[in-house]
Amino acid sequence: MLHIVACIKQVPDTKIIKMNPKTNTMDRASAPAILNPYDAHAVEEAVRLKKRYGGTVSVLTMGPPPAVKAIKKCIEIGADEGYMISDRAFAGADTLATSYALTKAIEKISKIKPVDLIICGKMTIDGDTGQVGPGIARRLDMPPLTSVNMVKEINMEEGYAVVHRKLEDGYEVIQSTMPCLMSVEKEINEVPYSSMTNMLKAARYQPIIWAVADLEDVERTQLGLKGSPTIVSKVWAPTKPSGGEMLEGDAAKQTEQLLNILLEKKELFAAVKGGDGS
Ligand SMILES: Cc1cc2nc3c(=O)[nH]c(=O)nc-3n(C[C@H](O)[C@H](O)[C@H](O)COP(=O)(O)OP(=O)(O)OC[C@H]3O[C@@H](n4cnc5c(N)ncnc54)[C@H](O)[C@@H]3O)c2cc1C
Numbered sequence: 001m002l003h004i005v006a007c008i009k010q011v012p013d014t015k016i017i018k019m020n021p022k023t024n025t026m027d028r029a030s031a032p033a034i035l036n037p038y039d040a041h042a043v044e045e046a047v048r049l050k051k052r053y054g055g056t057v058s059v060l061t062m063g064p065p066p067a068v069k070a071i072k073k074c075i076e077i078g079a080d081e082g083y084m085i086s087d088r089a090f091a092g093a094d095t096l097a098t099s100y101a102l103t104k105a106i107e108k109i110s111k112i113k114p115v116d117l118i119i120c121g122k123m124t125i126d127g128d129t130g131q132v133g134p135g136i137a138r139r140l141d142m143p144p145l146t147s148v149n150m151v152k153e154i155n156m157e158e159g160y161a162v163v164h165r166k167l168e169d170g171y172e173v174i175q176s177t178m179p180c181l182m183s184v185e186k187e188i189n190e191v192p193y194s195s196m197t198n199m200l201k202a203a204r205y206q207p208i209i210w211a212v213a214d215l216e217d218v219e220r221t222q223l224g225l226k227g228s229p230t231i232v233s234k235v236w237a238p239t240k241p242s243g244g245e246m247l248e249g250d251a252a253k254q255t256e257q258l259l260n261i262l263l264e265k266k267e268l269f270a271a272v273k274g275g276d277g278s
Pocket residue numbers: 006007008009036038039042060061062063091092093094095096098102119120121122123124126127128129130131132133228230231232
């Protein structure tokens with residue numbers, strides 16, 4: 001039976017987060033924490049594959065204790081088990097240290113139940129790098145299938161998966177050996193409203209939480225800030241665009257205003273360049 005691990009992260013809602021004007025960093029307390037939207041699609045895809053082929057969906061997160069809420073959200077979507085690695089030693093991790101810690105957790109999960117497929121979101125909305133998925137795949141020596149927007153087939157007997165990968169001008173069809181890791185695009189599926197049964201299950205659900213000491217063969221120097229060679233050398237806020245004007249009223253009024261502005265510009269253009277400006 002297929003065992004899928006979906007990696008998920010709790011993130012601040014960047015649609016409403018405020019920036020600290022002095023440090024130019026996110027004021028995480030100014031926005032509610034949500035399940036990274038891309039990861040909701042990763043979990044939904046795992047649940048759909050479970051329905052198609054049978055099996056189990058486990059979700060995994062590295063984060064502080066409140067991240068339990070994100071795991072509960074995944075149980076609402078239809079995941080069966082939730083694992084969280086949480087320890088001060090993980091704090092300050094960059095993508096290298098994050099992928100290392102998650103790999104160690106996946107190795108432990110595999111001992112409980114062998115893992116056939118790992119699904120990640122394309123990226124997070126706070127870190128935005130898209131590096132964690134391929135990082136895990138590299139460490140576990142699995143093929144990384146990025147930008148997946150359709151899982152065409154999983155063949156457990158013959159041990160392969162066929163997916164569509166999004167390209168700039170279309171898509172390509174890839175066949176990969178399994179186990180493998182997929183990073184999925186948002187358009188891979190739509191996440192429906194959760195059923196009442198799953199919501200009730202999620203409310204009662206308590207994930208399995210591991211600290212560093214619970215993981216095996218961990219090199220502590222590769223965790224958290226110590227294991228993070230990334231240096232943020234400069235942080236700045238983009239300058240707000242100046243000029244322009246807001247059009248008021250309903251669509252018809254706005255269209256009229258826009259037309260007037262364009263006609264004015266056309267006359268100006270004609271006056272400078274000669275001709276009728278058309
Ligand atoms: C020097 C430095 C210090 C940092 N300190 C902190 C800190 O203290 N706290 C903090 O929150 N961030 C910190 N960060 C940000 C941190 O690097 C990223 O949040 C983290 O490595 C994940 O990268 P990302 O968000 O770009 O994920 P991406 O690579 O964009 O994520 C892709 C996918 O990987 C999976 N994934 C990513 N992160 C996790 C996770 N934690 N658990 C499970 N699955 C995951 C998800 O499926 C996600 O969709 C720090 C960064 C740097 C450079």
